Amino acid sequence: MELFRVVTLAEARRLLARYWPLPGRQEVILPLLAALGRELARPVAAKDDVPGFTRATMDGYAVRAADTFGARESQPVILRLVGEVPMGQPATVAVGPGEAVAVATGSMMPPGADAVVMVENTELLPEGRIAVFKPVAPGQDLVRQGADVRAGTTVLPVGHTLRPQDLGVLASLGVTRVTVYEPWRVGILATGNEIVPPEANPGPGQVRDINSYTLAGLVQECGGKVTLYGIAPDDLEDLTARVRKALAENHLVLLSGGSSVGTRDLTVQVLAGLGQPGILFHGVAIRPGKPTVAAVAGDKMILGLPGHPVSAMVVFSILIEPLLRYGSYDHLAGRRTVEAILSRTVTSTPGREDYIRVRLGAGPGGFLAVPVPGGSSMISSMVQADGLVTIPLEEEGLEAGTRVEVKLF
Amino acid sequence: MELFRVVTLAEARRLLARYWPLPGRQEVILPLLAALGRELARPVAAKDDVPGFTRATMDGYAVRAADTFGARESQPVILRLVGEVPMGQPATVAVGPGEAVAVATGSMMPPGADAVVMVENTELLPEGRIAVFKPVAPGQDLVRQGADVRAGTTVLPVGHTLRPQDLGVLASLGVTRVTVYEPWRVGILATGNEIVPPEANPGPGQVRDINSYTLAGLVQECGGKVTLYGIAPDDLEDLTARVRKALAENHLVLLSGGSSVGTRDLTVQVLAGLGQPGILFHGVAIRPGKPTVAAVAGDKMILGLPGHPVSAMVVFSILIEPLLRYGSYDHLAGRRTVEAILSRTVTSTPGREDYIRVRLGAGPGGFLAVPVPGGSSMISSMVQADGLVTIPLEEEGLEAGTRVEVKLF
Numbered sequence: 116m117e118l119f120r121v122v123t124l125a126e127a128r129r130l131l132a133r134y135w136p137l138p139g140r141q142e143v144i145l146p147l148l149a150a151l152g153r154e155l156a157r158p159v160a161a162k163d164d165v166p167g168f169t170r171a172t173m174d175g176y177a178v179r180a181a182d183t184f185g186a187r188e189s190q191p192v193i194l195r196l197v198g199e200v201p202m203g204q205p206a207t208v209a210v211g212p213g214e215a216v217a218v219a220t221g222s223m224m225p226p227g228a229d230a231v232v233m234v235e236n237t238e239l240l241p242e243g244r245i246a247v248f249k250p251v252a253p254g255q256d257l258v259r260q261g262a263d264v265r266a267g268t269t270v271l272p273v274g275h276t277l278r279p280q281d282l283g284v285l286a287s288l289g290v291t292r293v294t295v296y297e298p299w300r301v302g303i304l305a306t307g308n309e310i311v312p313p314e315a316n317p318g319p320g321q322v323r324d325i326n327s328y329t330l331a332g333l334v335q336e337c338g339g340k341v342t343l344y345g346i347a348p349d350d351l352e353d354l355t356a357r358v359r360k361a362l363a364e365n366h367l368v369l370l371s372g373g374s375s376v377g378t379r380d381l382t383v384q385v386l387a388g389l390g391q392p393g394i395l396f397h398g399v400a401i402r403p404g405k406p407t408v409a410a411v412a413g414d415k416m417i418l419g420l421p422g423h424p425v426s427a428m429v430v431f432s433i434l435i436e437p438l439l440r441y442g443s444y445d446h447l448a449g450r451r452t453v454e455a456i457l458s459r460t461v462t463s464t465p466g467r468e469d470y471i472r473v474r475l476g477a478g479p480g481g482f483l484a485v486p487v488p489g490g491s492s493m494i495s496s497m498v499q500a501d502g503l504v505t506i507p508l509e510e511e512g513l514e515a516g517t518r519v520e521v522k523l524f
Numbered sequence: 525m526e527l528f529r530v531v532t533l534a535e536a537r538r539l540l541a542r543y544w545p546l547p548g549r550q551e552v553i554l555p556l557l558a559a560l561g562r563e564l565a566r567p568v569a570a571k572d573d574v575p576g577f578t579r580a581t582m583d584g585y586a587v588r589a590a591d592t593f594g595a596r597e598s599q600p601v602i603l604r605l606v607g608e609v610p611m612g613q614p615a616t617v618a619v620g621p622g623e624a625v626a627v628a629t630g631s632m633m634p635p636g637a638d639a640v641v642m643v644e645n646t647e648l649l650p651e652g653r654i655a656v657f658k659p660v661a662p663g664q665d666l667v668r669q670g671a672d673v674r675a676g677t678t679v680l681p682v683g684h685t686l687r688p689q690d691l692g693v694l695a696s697l698g699v700t701r702v703t704v705y706e707p708w709r710v711g712i713l714a715t716g717n718e719i720v721p722p723e724a725n726p727g728p729g730q731v732r733d734i735n736s737y738t739l740a741g742l743v744q745e746c747g748g749k750v751t752l753y754g755i756a757p758d759d760l761e762d763l764t765a766r767v768r769k770a771l772a773e774n775h776l777v778l779l780s781g782g783s784s785v786g787t788r789d790l791t792v793q794v795l796a797g798l799g800q801p802g803i804l805f806h807g808v809a810i811r812p813g814k815p816t817v818a819a820v821a822g823d824k825m826i827l828g829l830p831g832h833p834v835s836a837m838v839v840f841s842i843l844i845e846p847l848l849r850y851g852s853y854d855h856l857a858g859r860r861t862v863e864a865i866l867s868r869t870v871t872s873t874p875g876r877e878d879y880i881r882v883r884l885g886a887g888p889g890g891f892l893a894v895p896v897p898g899g900s901s902m903i904s905s906m907v908q909a910d911g912l913v914t915i916p917l918e919e920e921g922l923e924a925g926t927r928v929e930v931k932l933f
Contacts, residue, residue: 123876123917124877124917147722147737148737148740148741148744148750151741151744151745152745165731166731167726167730167731168728168729170731174785200729201717201729202716202717202718202729202758202786202787203716203717203718203719203729203730204717204728204729205727205728205729206728206729219785219786220785220831221716221718221731221831222718222729223728223729234785277741278741279737279738279739279740279741279742279745279837280738280741280833280837282737282738282740282741283734283735283737283738283741283833283837284734285722285737286722286732286733286734286736286737287722287731287732287734288732289722289723289724289725289732290722291722291723307611307612307630308610308611308612308613309611309612309630309631310612313556313694313695313696313697313698313699313700314698314700315698316698317576318614319577319613319614319615319632320577320609320610320611320612320613320614320615320631320632321576321612322574322575322576322579322630322696323695323696323697323698324695325692325693325695325696325903326692327695328556328557328688328691328692328694328695329688329689329691329692329903329906330688331557331688331691332557332560332686332687332688332689332691332692333688335557335560336560336561336688341557349611376583376628376629376643377611377628378611400875400876400877400917401876401877401878401879402872402873402876402877402878402879403879403900404879405876421900422629422630423899423900423901424689424692424900424901424902424903424906425881425898425899425900425901425902425903425905425906426900428688428689428692428906429879429900429912432912433879451860451861451931452860452861463811464811466809467532467809467810467811467814468533468809468810468811469810469811470810470811470812470813470838470842472834490832490834491812491830491832491833491834491835491838492832492833492834493833493834494734494738494833494834496834497738497833497834497837503838503841508532508533508809522860
């Protein structure tokens with residue numbers, strides 16, 4: 116029993132990751148808001164284009180861009196105003212040469228038009244005419260049908276954990292129910308003759324159970340479903356029976372070990388007897404947290420954590436949280452904020468803070484923060500992005516190669 | 525209506541923070557595990573010392589430290605073994621001069637003893653004697669009664685949001701029910717003639733509601749309780765009625781504005797008519813997110829967010845999330861990981877990763893990371909700590925003044 120197989124943290128993670136995700140989770144169908152934080156069990160493909168029609172992204176006039184070429188402050192182009200597109204209604208009036216149709220942000224673009232002139236760059240004249248003081252390029256200030264999401268593409272893959280922006284893209288596609296996995300079920304069992312429940316008055320030599328509550332809180336924060344199995348005395352038969360019951364009812368079982376060598380030995384003995392493949396490691400080269408033991412028995416995983424409450428929390432946060440929350444140890448979001456090198460120059464206007472959506476990639480010296488294209492009307496840009504980079508109030512932009520901090524979603 | 529009062533982000537935060545926390549939350553009593561993430565409405569004071577008795581923190585022998593002075597490998601001190609303390613039971617045998625009593629990690633210390641000799645530094649001899657090969661100092665490898673939490677001290681203040689370690693310290697004190705505030709109730713109302721619910725098939729010029737779902741997800745992630753109030757058309761009377769209903773039933777209401785100027789003007793008109801103190805600002809110097817409007821009416825707060833989904837999410841994350849999640853804009857945990865200067869040198873053993881608990885303080889050039897004293901048996905050290913600093917596998921420690929990254933709880 117004292118033949119420790121002490122491994123490094125990296126080795127411990129490699130051994131556990133080999134069995135994760137554990138098989139056997141059930142699929143459930145949930146309405147959108149209830150599915151937040153859950154993992155998709157089926158991919159979601161777009162049935163429709165988003166947006167479903169080409170839309171204006173500014174208040175102004177839909178025009179033929181070619182008509183505005185050469186317009187300037189001193190020499191405006193004069194167009195005939197032939198109608199307007201009311202919000203939420205079809206565009207019925209077409210834009211012919213020399214014509215314009217009034218649109219609002221979000222309006223359907225009328226046939227014939229290929230750009231929007233901002234209202235700020237125009238003046239309404241008598242007799243149904245407008246003056247345009249600045250030229251626009253084709254495609255300016257509009258978003259084309261399908262530019263956000265193209266019908267037929269897979270929007271979210273299996274295993275993806277649903278974030279708020281994912282709920283948004285699903286709503287935009289008319290998906291109101293999704294198939295997700297049930298939460299990880301985690302059983303927690305305290306061990307040790309000296310441990311009494313919190314509601315008890317400890318006698319001399321006894322202490323109240325702390326670890327069941329800190330661990331339950333940590334599991335809940337990761338979205339797991341906790342069941343407490345009470346406190347097992349230092350007795351092989353009793354402990355084995357409780358562990359078997361907890362394993363039968365959960366995917367993962369956490370034993371918060373009694374602190375003494377006697378209890379630890381007992382834990383190892385129980386774990387060794389649960390079946391194949393058996394104990395993965397017995398001791399990790401970290402402090403606090405060294406006396407951590409892990410085993411896999413059939414489809415189930417079980418970890419014996421140190422008895423000291425700080426040690427148990429540290430081991431949870433480095434070995435268990437990444438699996439429960441992100442499914443692996445190398446998921447980017449596990450790091451919350453990361454430093455990265457900006458892949459290209461982005462500009463900003465001094466006097467306001469800019470928030471740039473970025474996707475993280477691998478660069479020569481670490482992460483590369485790649486700005487995600489697409490205007491702020493595009494929910495798909497938030498789905499593709501891993502986080503936000505801030506351009507401070509007084510900066511005119513950030514140059515390619517700048518070291519930036521990415522706040523991860 | 526077009527008299528924008530555009531403010532900087534800092535000014536917008538200052539204006540909102542003046543009214544936060546909003547009054548009027550009810551208090552509820554919850555069992556420990558259900559209270560995770562909730563804010564304490566009453567302070568919690570310790571009724572007992574934790575631990576309730578002086579405990580060994582190593583497996584070995586309780587001794588009088590003075591008896592071991594001068595012990596070395598070549599010249600051990602020989603002590604008489606006069607008994608043992610079984611786990612979870614009172615220590616009945618006292619340690620006299622020249623005597624030792626066997627203890628396990630967590631055992632009650634026997635009267636007369638003032639230190640523990642680790643079992644690794646001893647040898648069991650025939651005839652009830654042990655050899656001690658290394659001296660111990662008084663107080664070594666034990667934790668004194670009340671060293672973790674002293675009876676009578678306030679352990680957690682009003683307004684504190686309960687984290688897993690806080691559940692642990694409450695359990696250790698025998699507190700199994702706590703008085704917390706109800707979650708923030710947040711009403712969400714979409715506006716705009718062009719918006720249809722996700723389950724509808726949008727006609728020409730219509731789009732499905734995205735913002736109600738992204739915002740609901742964000743509020744839920746912050747622990748808030750969401751109610752959706754559907755989609756209001758661009759009609760002053762209808763919108764006003766829906767906003768008043770949402771305000772009556774919630775603490776905070778989020779309008780996800782239609783994107784057109786017409787809808788935005790309408791939103792401002794509605795907000796201006798709700799009562800005193802009225803509109804706080806109308807436009808923030810950020811991108812995306814400029815057309816954001818905020819008002820306070822009586823005890824309630826209402827924000828009109830931009831219609832573009834990306835803009836609405838960015839504004840939520842910088843203006844609303846800090847209030848809902850942390851109660852203010854300057855709570856440290858809002859930054860998740862922070863850089864700090866280590867206040868004193870900490871040592872480590874190469875070949876293992878060390879996790880140091882630190883409290884954050886203000887230093888001359890930013891944050892100071894101050895290591896929290898206390899062994900890993902002390903749950904209070906996790907309650908006092910703001911986060912963890914890692915000492916990498918091959919380092920022998922980190923010197924005072926080192927720039928470190930603190931992973932916040």
